[in-house]
Ligand code: AMP
């Protein structure tokens with residue numbers, strides 16, 4: 395066990411406690427390293443413009459944007475948490491996403507994890523393209539790769555090309571018609587089991603947090619509790635209580651659940667730039683995210699993290 399909060403690289407020593415009172419944060423954001431439209435440094439610059447005091451970058455399946463974002467955060471004096479978001483096996487129509495906070499981008503476990511996740515994408519994406527071709531919709535893997543820019547190639551990149559080439563009028567239509575479950579060219583990607591996903595985040599030095607629990611689509615409170623309890627038994631440590639998909643009632647419900655199970659509470663907008671036009675950084679369904687979520691997460695990381703997460707890659 396380490397008690398190293400004072401020296402934690404996640405806390406800017408220049409910031410006094412007074413500065414932090416009443417300030418707001420965002421612990422869930424995506425950049426061009428996955429399916430966001432702003433470069434990692436630009437996400438940090440936007441956080442600065444919005445007056446946020448802390449930010450986590452949580453790209454899908456990759457930490458490729460962490461180094462650039464961390465450097466910009468240092469320059470702008472914003473506290474930064476390295477993060478990742480991964481999706482685990484879960485019965486349709488729900489989805490189970492885990493956020494890993496404070497992961498060490500240089501750890502072997504994290505390299506293993508991201509490689510496994512990217513292989514799942516590399517196996518799926520050509521199948522989508524082939525199916526689209528059968529349907530008379532002609533886009534190439536080269537176009538998709540160019541659209542993605544990095545190595546996390548996802549359905550939003552395919553959707554953007556479908557739109558650009560006039561096959562659909564919007565990203566939403568691309569998903570509804572072709573890419574979402576039930577769509578004409580839908581293919582699932584291989585996922586990790588929740589157990590393996592939680593283990594891999596912890597082995598990477600991170601804190602596993604259940605993202606947007608509303609997306610589990612559980613039928614009732616008892617089922618939700620069972621899923622969360624099972625995840626806690628696997629090593630889950632937090633619940634994302636504030637999110638763009640959570641209205642006031644859901645925020646209250648998930649807050650009560652987190653408190654009852656002694657879980658960390660986190661919150662974020664799930665910002666994706668113009669890939670999700672309705673979502674602004676630092677605002678989740680009209681709600682801001684309190685600084686105390688960051689402070690408690692960092693205190694937990696300092697005490698319980700496998701090792702203190704470095705800021706830069
Ligand atoms: P992938 O990771 O390639 O399976 O694509 C999933 C990503 O697509 C999610 O992270 C969202 O950003 C986006 N997405 C999923 N469903 C929709 C939808 N119905 N409309 C718009 N974007 C979506």
Ligand code: MN
Pocket residue numbers: 424429454666
């Ligand atoms: Mn996404």
Ligand code: MN
Pocket residue numbers: 479491605606
């Ligand atoms: Mn998600």
Ligand code: MN
Pocket residue numbers: 422423424479664
């Ligand atoms: Mn997300």
